[in-house]
Amino acid sequence: MWESTSYELEKIQSNVVTAEEEFNSLENRLGPVYSCNFELNNSLAVSDLSLKVAVIREEGTNGDREMSVALFMAGFEVWDITVQDLLNDAVNVDQFRGLIFPGGFSYGDVLGSAKGWAASLAFHPNVKKSLENFMSKNNTFSLGVCNGCQLMCNLGLVGEINESNTLNIDDPPVIMCHNKSGRYESRFSTVKINPSKAIMFKDMDESILGVWIAHAEGRFEFRNADVKDALVTNNCIPITFVDDQNISTENYPMNPNGSPGGIAGICSFNGRHLALMPHPERSVFTWQWPYTYGLKTAFKDGDRAPWMQMFYNAYEWCSRN
């Protein structure tokens, strides 16, 4: 009896590993997948420009706080705007350089992801007009993440090659469909940043990064093959899910939703508007990543993880344009 207990104890003690050893062994098992091909620029030029962005939320949105923090850390003046503020004409989107649509479950997604949210904006004539006006200016940008990505697709804000800057809720070029698994998928996934026109991904090409995903309707579908071909040939697919060889993949589980070509996000043909299924704003601090110790070692940027670069890029682009 005693013998076997001490044997067990010995076994347990010999299995005690340091955090570093644990990270290294996980690295060996899972493959050291992350490679950051750019230097995170933490030294912001302080300017007296007041660059305002609006984080637009609806009932059921849940990613607005993290999004605001990431934008604030990049230097923006961040406004918390509800759809009701827009419908009441209390705020006009005209005053903002960026419109940000965060993730969540707007109206509980009861009509399908972001369908009710899209309708509430598109069927209000003044709001529709001011969104179209915002899109048509050449010094504005927008970002939609997850439910926000679904919203941008439902509104037809991305995917239209002629960029008429009119909302198209009746026949949008891109729609988001249920994950092939038929389930809500939530995990840390690996993505590759591809050369593209997206202003927020400037100089981040070819990096392989981990990022949180959490969605049930993340599969991109296109009105026809022309829509997809135009996005591909015009470098409007800035981010794809990759397998453990870092090749874009349609295969589950590395691709959580079955999107063709591993597509995880698309941008407008001018690069200013970006719709992403993954959540960079939930991955901007190293401590939000799994295996934090190793990431700190790998990236050496204190608490800030490589995804912060997207927000720095947006700020830098706005101060130049």
Ligand SMILES: NC(=O)CC[C@H](N)C(=O)O
């Ligand atoms: N994280 C999110 O924004 C989720 C989006 C949407 N509710 C879905 O499940 O697909």
